[in-house]
Amino acid sequence: MERDLIRRIARAAERAAAGLVAGIGDDCAVGAPTPGHVLLLTTDTLAEGVHFRLETTDPFRLGRKTAAVNLSDIAAMGGRPRWALLSLAVPAGLDPAFWDPFLAGLTERLEAFGAALAGGDTVRSPGGLVLTLALAGEAEPGRVMGRAGARPGDIVYCSGPLGEAAAGLALLEAGLCPHRPRPAAFRRLVRAQLDPEPRLGLGRALAATGAVTAAIDLSDGLATDLAHLCEAGGVGAEVDAARLPLSRALRRAARRLDRRPLDWALAGGEDYELLWTVPPGREGEVRAAAARALGRPPHRIGRIVAGRGVRLREGARRRDITFTGHEHRF
Amino acid sequence: MERDLIRRIARAAERAAAGLVAGIGDDCAVGAPTPGHVLLLTTDTLAEGVHFRLETTDPFRLGRKTAAVNLSDIAAMGGRPRWALLSLAVPAGLDPAFWDPFLAGLTERLEAFGAALAGGDTVRSPGGLVLTLALAGEAEPGRVMGRAGARPGDIVYCSGPLGEAAAGLALLEAGLCPHRPRPAAFRRLVRAQLDPEPRLGLGRALAATGAVTAAIDLSDGLATDLAHLCEAGGVGAEVDAARLPLSRALRRAARRLDRRPLDWALAGGEDYELLWTVPPGREGEVRAAAARALGRPPHRIGRIVAGRGVRLREGARRRDITFTGHEHRF
Numbered sequence: 001m002e003r004d005l006i007r008r009i010a011r012a013a014e015r016a017a018a019g020l021v022a023g024i025g026d027d028c029a030v031g032a033p034t035p036g037h038v039l040l041l042t043t044d045t046l047a048e049g050v051h052f053r054l055e056t057t058d059p060f061r062l063g064r065k066t067a068a069v070n071l072s073d074i075a076a077m078g079g080r081p082r083w084a085l086l087s088l089a090v091p092a093g094l095d096p097a098f099w100d101p102f103l104a105g106l107t108e109r110l111e112a113f114g115a116a117l118a119g120g121d122t123v124r125s126p127g128g129l130v131l132t133l134a135l136a137g138e139a140e141p142g143r144v145m146g147r148a149g150a151r152p153g154d155i156v157y158c159s160g161p162l163g164e165a166a167a168g169l170a171l172l173e174a175g176l177c178p179h180r181p182r183p184a185a186f187r188r189l190v191r192a193q194l195d196p197e198p199r200l201g202l203g204r205a206l207a208a209t210g211a212v213t214a215a216i217d218l219s220d221g222l223a224t225d226l227a228h229l230c231e232a233g234g235v236g237a238e239v240d241a242a243r244l245p246l247s248r249a250l251r252r253a254a255r256r257l258d259r260r261p262l263d264w265a266l267a268g269g270e271d272y273e274l275l276w277t278v279p280p281g282r283e284g285e286v287r288a289a290a291a292r293a294l295g296r297p298p299h300r301i302g303r304i305v306a307g308r309g310v311r312l313r314e315g316a317r318r319r320d321i322t323f324t325g326h327e328h329r330f
Numbered sequence: 331m332e333r334d335l336i337r338r339i340a341r342a343a344e345r346a347a348a349g350l351v352a353g354i355g356d357d358c359a360v361g362a363p364t365p366g367h368v369l370l371l372t373t374d375t376l377a378e379g380v381h382f383r384l385e386t387t388d389p390f391r392l393g394r395k396t397a398a399v400n401l402s403d404i405a406a407m408g409g410r411p412r413w414a415l416l417s418l419a420v421p422a423g424l425d426p427a428f429w430d431p432f433l434a435g436l437t438e439r440l441e442a443f444g445a446a447l448a449g450g451d452t453v454r455s456p457g458g459l460v461l462t463l464a465l466a467g468e469a470e471p472g473r474v475m476g477r478a479g480a481r482p483g484d485i486v487y488c489s490g491p492l493g494e495a496a497a498g499l500a501l502l503e504a505g506l507c508p509h510r511p512r513p514a515a516f517r518r519l520v521r522a523q524l525d526p527e528p529r530l531g532l533g534r535a536l537a538a539t540g541a542v543t544a545a546i547d548l549s550d551g552l553a554t555d556l557a558h559l560c561e562a563g564g565v566g567a568e569v570d571a572a573r574l575p576l577s578r579a580l581r582r583a584a585r586r587l588d589r590r591p592l593d594w595a596l597a598g599g600e601d602y603e604l605l606w607t608v609p610p611g612r613e614g615e616v617r618a619a620a621a622r623a624l625g626r627p628p629h630r631i632g633r634i635v636a637g638r639g640v641r642l643r644e645g646a647r648r649r650d651i652t653f654t655g656h657e658h659r660f
Contacts, residue, residue: 003653025562026476027403027547028370028467033363040358041448043415043464049456073357085373087417087462118371126379127457132417134373134464137358146356217357232355323333 005099005122009086012103013117029118031083031136038144040137042073048091048128056172058179059098061194062131063105069219070135071113071198072272076217077146078207079139081115081200087132089125106133113200143207145276147232150214154277156237156302157287159199159294161245162222163261166268167253168193174257185249196272203274205293211282221269221325226302226310229275230322239302239321241314266312267325277304335429335452339416342433343447359448361413361466368474370467372403378421378458386502388509389428391524392461393435399549400465401443401528402602406547407476408537409469411445411530417462419455436463443530473537475606477562480544484607484634486567487617489529489624491522491575492552493591496598497583498523504587515579526602533604535623541612551599551655556632557640559605560652569632569651571644596642597655607634 010025033039046052046066057065067084074081086106107117115135168189172178181190199217206212216229222239230237246261254261278286290298309322340355363369376382376396387395397414404411416436437447445465498519502508511520529547536542546559552569560567576591584591608616620628639652 025478027406028372028409030407030469030474031369031371032471033367033369035365037363039361039363039369039413039466041361041413041415041464041466042358043417043449043462044451045417045419045453045462047419047453047456050454076357077360079358083369083371085371085464087373087375087464089375089377089419089460091457119373121374121462123375123377124380125457125460126377127421127455130419130455130460132373132375132451132462132464134371134415134417134462136369136371136466139360141362144360148355 005090008099009103009117009120012107029083029085031118034138037138038141040074040077040079040139041134042070043132043134044069044073045130045132047130056178057194059102060105063102064109064195066131066133067106067109068196068198068272070133071109071200072217072219074135074137075198075200075203076215076274077139077144078203079137079144080204081110081113081135081137083118083136084110084115085118085134086120088120088122089130090122091125091128094129113198139207143210145207145212145215147214147216147229150229150233150235150277150304151279152235152304152306154213154279154304155283155300156226156239156275156277156304157290157298158218158245158273158275158301159202159290159298160273161247161250162218162271162273163246163250163264163268164189164192165196165270166264167250170257170259171253185252188249189253193270196270198272199274202290202293205289206274206276206286209282209286209289211278211286213277213279215274215276218271218273218275219269221267222275223266223310223321224323224325225275227323229277230308230310236305236307237302237310238305239310239312241312243299243301245299266321269326335420338429339433339447339450342437359413359415361448364468367468368471370404370407370409370469371464372400373462373464374399374403375460375462377460386508387524389432390435393432394439394525396461396463397436397439398526398528398602400463401439401530402547402549404465404467405528405530405533406545406604407469407474408533408545409467409474410534411440411443411465411467413448413466414440414445415448415464416450418450418452419460420452421455421458424459443528469537473540475537475542475545477544477546477559480559480563480565480607480634481609482565482634482636484543484609485613485630486556486569486605486607486632486634487620487628488548488575488603488605488631489532489620489628490603491577491580492548492601492603493580493594493598494519494522494577495526495600496594497580500587500589501583515582518579519583523600526600528602529604532620532623535619536604536606536616539612539616539619541608541616543607543609545604545606548601548603548605549599551597552605553596553640553651554653554655555605557653559607560638560640566635566637567632567640568635569640569642571642573629573631575629596651599656
C-alpha cells in the first residue's frame, strides 16, 4: 500500500512548479530559494472526525482545504508559498479511490498560488485519517507581517464575511446535502466550510503597503484570533458588533437552525479571512490596496485600545470576548 | 488543552538556534536562509501502535527519535538541518506530563545538530498519538547527494551495523525491560530501536568528497533501501552476505529469540545508518573521510551491477531480495 500511495503522490506532484531542484524520490526535496528572501514555514493538521467527516465532504474538496488552511498562514504573513510536504496517517479501511481526487485538489490549490507538492510521508494510522501539510514560502525581509505590532489607536480590519464556515458546518451537521445544498443561498456557506479561499493576493498587497502593523488569519474565530493579535502586541481591542460583516445567507441559516449569527461570527472559526491593523494616518491607502486585491472593500470592524483583551460593543453594552473562539472541531 | 500545549512547545523552543527571525506565536516561523545554499525539505510521521508503544519507550527517547528519523534524511543528502515544525494529533486521554520530556528530547536532538524547533500545530486525534515532524535544512548546491547516481562497478558501503533496531524491537516485544535491559549486551540493540543516531557528520563528510554517486538512509531495511537506490539509478546491486556488519549482540539476540540475524539485517528497518556508492577509483579517499567522521571504518558490503534489482550472495548461491524490507511497524 505504502509504495503504491507514494507513486500516486509522485504522479500528482510531477508538474511541480519551478524552483524545485529535486522532488519526490529522494530523502529530501531540494528547492532553490529566491536570493535575498526570508523563509516562511507553517504546518496544519486535519484529522478525521475532528476537522472533517468523509461523509460530508469529498476527497477533491478535502485536498483543496488541506492546502488552503496552510496557504492562509503564508497569506497572513504576506508571503509567497513555494514548497509543500504531505504527511498521511492512513487507516486500514480507506478506499484507495480516495487518493487521486484528494491529490488533484491539493496540487491544484497549491499550483494556483505558485507552490509545488515536493514530498511527504505515508504511515498506517492507529485511528482515522490524519492529513498534515507543511508549507514553506518566501517573503521580502522588510515586508513580513506579524501578529505583534498593533498599537492603541490602530484600526482593525477584516477581509470578508465572518461565521460562514461555521454556519456551513452547522447546516451540514443538520443534514444539508454537501453536493447540492438547497436553498442555493446556502451554497456559499457550504463552500466556506468545505473549500475556503486563502487570501494570498490580499496578503501580498497588504505587506506591500508597509503600513500594516499586525496581521493574522481567522482560523479559530474572531474572538480568539484577535485576542492572539492583542496578546502578541500587549494591547486590547474593541470590536463593534454592528460593523461585523454578517451575510444574508448567514442570517438565514441562523434562523433555520435557531442560532445567533453573531456567535458564529465571533467563535465559529475556519473563515480563513485575514484580520489586520493599520494606523489611522495610513488607513485610506491600505483600504484601497485591500479593495484592489479583493475586488470589493474590506470591513472596518474595530479599534486597538490600551490595556488587554477583546471587548465587543453591542449598542451601549460592552462584553469581554477574549479567547472565546473555538478550537477547530467538526 | 491546545493553548496550554502550545505554550509548552513555545517554552521548549525558546532557545531556538540562530537564523530564526521569528518563531512560535506567528502564523509562520521565519528563517533567514544562508545565501547561495539550496533548501532541503523532509517530513516523517511516527504513529502510536505502528511505530512506537508508550509502554516500551519513554517520552524523552520518543522525542529524540522523532527528531532523529528526520535528521537522518538531511544526513543522507549531505545537508545541515535548520528549522523543524512539529504537528501533533493528541488523543484525549494522554497524560499532560508526557509533553515536557518529549519536547526536551526533541529539541535537544535538534539543537545538537544546529536545528531549532520553529513552530507547529496541535489537534485532537481521532485515534492514537500521531507525531509529525517537518524539517528544513540547507546544503551547498553542488554538494547535494541523491539516490539516482549509482553506476555499474561502484562499490556499496554502509556506515554501521545492520538489523540492530529490529533486534531491539523484537527483544522489547518479547518483554525485555526498555530501561535496564539485561544482559547489558542488549543495551545497544534497545538504544538502536528507541534512540537511533542520525549520521549528520558522516553525511557532510561524504558530500564534501564530491565522489559519492548515490546515498540513502537505511529506514526500511537494506533490501528495500538499496532497491530504492537501484531503481532511482536504473541499476542493480549485489550484496555479499558474509560482509554484512552483524554484531555479536545481534547474533546473541537472534539465538535468544530463535531468529535469523540476516533477516533483521536485510529487512528490519529503522537502522538510520547511511548507505552510499562510490566509484572504485575514489574508494580509498571516501572510505578515509567516512572513517574520520565515524571514528571507525565503514563497511564495504557489495557492488553496483548492470541490470535491475538487488541480489544477495550467500556463498555460491544468489537470491533476489529486491524490496523485501518491511514498512515501519511496531
